[in-house]
Amino acid sequence: MPLLEIRGLQTWFETRAGTVKAVNGVDLSIERGETVALVGESGSGKSVTAYSVLRLIEAAGGRIAGGEVLFDGTDMLRLDLASLRAVRGNRIAMIFQEPLSALNPVQSIGTQIVEALRLHRDIGLRAARERAVELLELVRMPSPRERLEEYPHRLSGGMRQRAMIAIALACEPDLLIADEPTTALDVTTQAQILDLLRELQGRLGMAMLLITHDLGVVAETADRVAVLYAGRVVEQGPVETLFDAPAHPYTRGLLDAVRIEELPPGSRLPEIPGMVPSLLALPPGCAFAPRCPRATPACDAGPPAMRAGGEGRLHACFNPWLSTVEGRVPA
Amino acid sequence: MTAPLLEMRRVVKHFPANGGMVRAVDDVSLQVAPGETLGLVGESGCGKSTLARLVMRLFPPSDGSILFDGTDLTTADRAAVAEYRSGLQMVFQDPFASLNPRETIGRILEQPLVVHRRGGRAERRDRVNALLERVGLRPEIAARYPHELSGGQRQRVGIARALILHPRMIVCDEAVSALDVSVRAQVLNLLLELRAELGLAALFISHDLAVVRHMSDRVAVMYLGEVVEQADRDSLWDRPLHPYTRALIAATPSTSPAARRRERLMLQGDLPSPIDPPRGCRFHPRCPLAQPRCREEAPALRRVGATEVACHLA
Numbered sequence: 001m002p003l004l005e006i007r008g009l010q011t012w013f014e015t016r017a018g019t020v021k022a023v024n025g026v027d028l029s030i031e032r033g034e035t036v037a038l039v040g041e042s043g044s045g046k047s048v049t050a051y052s053v054l055r056l057i058e059a060a061g062g063r064i065a066g067g068e069v070l071f072d073g074t075d076m077l078r079l080d081l082a083s084l085r086a087v088r089g090n091r092i093a094m095i096f097q098e099p100l101s102a103l104n105p106v107q108s109i110g111t112q113i114v115e116a117l118r119l120h121r122d123i124g125l126r127a128a129r130e131r132a133v134e135l136l137e138l139v140r141m142p143s144p145r146e147r148l149e150e151y152p153h154r155l156s157g158g159m160r161q162r163a164m165i166a167i168a169l170a171c172e173p174d175l176l177i178a179d180e181p182t183t184a185l186d187v188t189t190q191a192q193i194l195d196l197l198r199e200l201q202g203r204l205g206m207a208m209l210l211i212t213h214d215l216g217v218v219a220e221t222a223d224r225v226a227v228l229y230a231g232r233v234v235e236q237g238p239v240e241t242l243f244d245a246p247a248h249p250y251t252r253g254l255l256d257a258v259r260i261e262e263l264p265p266g267s268r269l270p271e272i273p274g275m276v277p278s279l280l281a282l283p284p285g286c287a288f289a290p291r292c293p294r295a296t297p298a299c300d301a302g303p304p305a306m307r308a309g310g311e312g313r314l315h316a317c318f319n320p321w322l323s324t325v326e327g328r329v330p331a
Numbered sequence: 332m333t334a335p336l337l338e339m340r341r342v343v344k345h346f347p348a349n350g351g352m353v354r355a356v357d358d359v360s361l362q363v364a365p366g367e368t369l370g371l372v373g374e375s376g377c378g379k380s381t382l383a384r385l386v387m388r389l390f391p392p393s394d395g396s397i398l399f400d401g402t403d404l405t406t407a408d409r410a411a412v413a414e415y416r417s418g419l420q421m422v423f424q425d426p427f428a429s430l431n432p433r434e435t436i437g438r439i440l441e442q443p444l445v446v447h448r449r450g451g452r453a454e455r456r457d458r459v460n461a462l463l464e465r466v467g468l469r470p471e472i473a474a475r476y477p478h479e480l481s482g483g484q485r486q487r488v489g490i491a492r493a494l495i496l497h498p499r500m501i502v503c504d505e506a507v508s509a510l511d512v513s514v515r516a517q518v519l520n521l522l523l524e525l526r527a528e529l530g531l532a533a534l535f536i537s538h539d540l541a542v543v544r545h546m547s548d549r550v551a552v553m554y555l556g557e558v559v560e561q562a563d564r565d566s567l568w569d570r571p572l573h574p575y576t577r578a579l580i581a582a583t584p585s586t587s588p589a590a591r592r593r594e595r596l597m598l599q600g601d602l603p604s605p606i607d608p609p610r611g612c613r614f615h616p617r618c619p620l621a622q623p624r625c626r627e628e629a630p631a632l633r634r635v636g637a638t639e640v641a642c643h644l645a
Contacts, residue, residue, distance in 0.1 A: 041511035042482075142600070156601040186374035187538065188598045191582035195597065213511065216584025220591055240588045257516040259586055260541040265564060269520055269545070272513035275481055 001073060002029040003207050004053070004175055009067035011045075011052045020279045022048040022062065024231035027306065030175065035201060035208040037218040037239070040228035041254075043276055046211045049228070050177050053209070054088055055079075072174070090120040093168035097180035099160035103152040109136075109163045110148030116170040135166040139196060158189040165196070172204060179211045194221055215258050219243055224312075227251045230277055230287035233306070237313035247309050247320035250288045286318070294319040334401065335362035336500055336532050337386065337419075342395035344381055351606040355381040357556040358395070363500065368526065368533040370547030370564070372540055372579065376605050377553040379536045383504045386534060387421050388412060400499070417447050420493035424505035426485035430477040436463075436488055437473030443495050462491045466521060483514035490521065500532040507542060519546065540583050544568055552576045555605055555613040562638035572638050572645040574618050612643070620644055 011023035023045040030036045038046045051057040053069050055076060069076040071092065076084070096102040104112055113132040117123055123131070129148065136144030139162040152160055161181065168176060178197065182190040198221060201208055210222055218225050219239060226236035227248065235248040246252040256270040263269065274291040277283060283290060285300040292299065296319060304316045344356040356378040363369045373379050385392050388404055396405050399415050407415070423429040430439055440459045444450060450458065460470045466487040477485055486506065493501050503522070507515045519542070526533060535546045543550060544564060551561040552573065560573040571577045574596070581596045598617045603609055609616050615625040624643055632641045 041513060158601045186602065187540075187582045188374060188578055189601060190584075191597060192599075194584075214584065215512070215586045219586045219588045220584045243586065243588050254512055255586060257512045258541075260545045261585075263545070265545050265547075266523065267545075268523065269516040271516040271520060273517075275483060275514065276511075 002070075003032045003034075003072060004028075004030040004209070005068075005070040006049070006053070007068040007070070009049065009052055009069065010065040011048050011057055011062050012065045013062050015280075018280045021231055021282065022279055023052060024279075024282070026067070026228070026231070026233055028226050028233060028236070030207050030209060032174070033201075033205045033207055034224065035210060035222045037210045037212060037222035037225045038228060039212055039215060039218050039225055039254075041213060041276060043230075043279065044228040045231040046213075046228050047179055050094070050179050050209060050211050053177065054092060054094060055084060086120070089116055089168075089173075090171045091173055092175045092177065093171070093173040094177040094179065095161075095164050095168050095181050097183050099157070099164040100152060102164055103160065103167075105152055108149050108151055109155075109166075112163075113148075113167050113170055116167050120171045131170075132166075135170060136163075138169065138200065139163075139166045141166070157185055158192060161185065161189075161193050162196070165193075165200070169200065169204070173206055175207045175209065176201070177209045177211070180213070181210070182217060183212070183214070190217075197221065215243075215255060227254070230282060231279060232287065232303075232316065233314075234288065234317065235313075235315040237309070238311070241311055241313065245321070247313065247315040248288075248317045249292045249294050249319075249321070252321060253291075253293075286316075294321075333364055335398075336365045336367075336400055337361075337363040337534070338398040339382075339386070340396045340398070342382075342385060342397060343393045344378075344385055344390075345393045348606055353605050354556045354608060355605060356385065356392075359553075359556075359558050360395075361551060361558065361561075363532050363534060365499070366530050366532055367549065368535050368547045370543035370550040371534060371536045371553060372538065372543045372550065373553035374538060374579075374602060376555070376602055378556040378605070379553050380504055382553075383421065383502050383534065383536055386502055387419065388416070413447070417443075417496040418499045419502065420496065420498040420500075421502045421504065422486075422489050422493045422506045424508050426482070426489040426509075427477060429489060430485060430492075432477055434476070435473060436475055436477070436480070439477075439488065440473070440492055440495055443492065447496060449496065458495065462495055465525075466491045466494075467517075481514075482510055483517060486510060486514075486518050487521065490518070490525070494525065494529070497529075498531070500534070502534045502536070504536045505538070506535075508537065508539065515542075522546070540580060552579065555603065555608050557613060557641065558632065558639075559614065559642070560638060560640045561632070566637040570636075570638070572635055572640040573614075573642050574620050574644075575614050612641075 006026055006028040009023055009026040013020040026049050040046045052064055064077055110132050114128040117128045133144050136147055141147050141162050182193050222239050225239050225242055226233045229250050235251045246255055253272040272291055277287055285302055286304050289295040289299040298318055304318050306314050306316045309315050339361045342359045346353040346355055371379050396403050402411055437459055441455050444455045463470055468487050507518050537543050547564050549563050550567045551558050554575050560576045578596045578598045600617050611627050612625040612630050615621040630641045630643045632639045635645055
């Protein structure tokens with residue numbers, strides 16, 4: 001049984017202009033200890049999916065309209081508030097893009113770690129503070145004992161992200177949801193944080209759902225990847241084979257668009273024409289069809305179902321690049 | 332060698348900040364030849380955006396001089412500065428913040444022509460329409476407001492506005508950083524085409540090394556207000572000499588999963604504050620190769636082969 005299994009998730013937002021179907025039938029599973037990256041452009045539904053897992057989406061004005069989110073066999077969408085709170089921050093923890101807005105500005109780092117611990121564990125104040133120092137050591141915070149008394153605004157961006165990771169790891173979660181954890185950081189600090197997450201994950205054996213728009217971060221960090229487009233997973237599979245031979249034309253387009261370093265400098269870049277469709281009025285067929293170089297009339301008739309492509313690969317496309325079905329296309 | 336179109340000579344910009352001076356740009360000398368693109372990379376706080384604003388003369392330098400087409404702007408009169416501004420235009424990172432939300436796209440694009448008294452009303456309208464078409468937007472867009480446009484469309488408007496006065500050079504400050512990857516490629520292609528078509532020189536500023544490499548003829552790397560390395564594009568990428576340049580290249584995630592287990596130079600610690608930068612070489616507290624000398628003595632830029640580098644060990 002997978003640790004997390006999302007089935008047919010639908011999350012909608014009611015707006016004056018109509019119903020925005022931000023997540024429109026997402027299926028995704030994560031095994032214990034595994035890192036799965038959920039990748040997509042803005043508006044693809046990746047963050048809404050993550051927020052839906054913890055049912056934080058209601059506070060953001062969204063409504064889960066359908067589907068199941070099975071965590072260790074229990075449907076998160078059917079839990080009462082007390083049971084939900086026992087999971088949040090305990091068995092599933094989350095870190096965010098902007099630590100400064102996620103951390104409490106008027107509490108010291110130490111107080112925030114201690115609070116997270118004592119909320120879920122029967123532990124005394126003194127023991128909790130000792131554990132907080134250990135956690136700050138674990139995330140390689142410089143001078144951890146002194147940092148306990150520090151407030152978030154006094155820390156650098158990289159240290160704040162380390163503090164947030166320490167809080168998230170306080171109860172040794174089975175699953176860490178990381179929503180664009182390095183997007184606000186400089187590239188040298190990003191490398192440090194990704195390195196830290198990889199190491200901690202291996203050491204603690206936790207699973208990670210990594211939300212990102214950055215395919216480089218995916219390639220460096222994830223075991224498997226799911227590509228989202230307009231609220232649906234269009235392709236998923238192991239990172240190595242999927243990045244080497246993408247089946248879905250959107251995945252291929254995205255990879256081509258970011259692989260600048262492989263092209264002669266100054267040359268024309270491959271682009272995906274047009275733009276992401278409005279989530280208020282999705283086309284009846286494949287949402288990518290209007291921008292797709294391989295689209296046929298059949299693509300406009302109905303949405304393509306997810307099909308297996310071998311080696312753990314799945315894609316939702318009527319005309320995939322065949323390379324994935326029969327191994328790699330010979331050069 | 333042709334005379335540079337833009338020349339910065341020992342430019343310094345200090346800002347007073349609580350309890351000290353932010354040395355945002357410290358003794359930077361750079362040149363851009365006509366039709367050439369100089370890329371500028373560095374992380375937050377390195378001074379690259381301050382440099383862009385100095386070049387645009389949004390504020391004066393604390394010391395040093397900036398010459399455009401031979402005229403020293405720090406001493407020029409108002410008329411010369413106005414002339415300079417029309418010849419040098421800027422594309423900003425966030426087109427939403429840089430476009431007036433209360434004006435239509437047509438008005439926004441026409442404004443520079445009005446300010447610089449170029450052409451009559453009909454002529455101005457023709458120029459706006461021609462430029463909208465050139466940047467890949469339909470003429471109907473002229474009647475819309477910025478909030479009605481997508482991010483990519485807004486950045487096309489930002490580019491059109493920068494080009495409306497026929498500049499000789501554009502400054503792009505993180506011009507594609509806020510865009511999704513599929514849209515980013517569209518906008519970069521548009522910039523490449525326009526540059527070739529109009530023979531524009533450019534200062535292309537970004538934290539993204541791959542993008543800077545693609546767009547630039549030469550590249551300068553900044554760290555805490557100083558240029559630490561400068562070279563032609565290929566030398567910089569094939570043979571980076573400064574440890575910071577090497578770390579920056581190594582830290583950039585590759586989209587090839589096979590590259591994951593490569594050996595790489597990982598920096599320790601965070602960027603120090605520019606209010607009180609480290610003595611000696613400003614990079615020494617994070618440098619894996621630092622020697623005692625690096626703590627005492629600031630290295631000057633010197634030529635090594637095709638590269639200018641500020642490192643005692645290069």
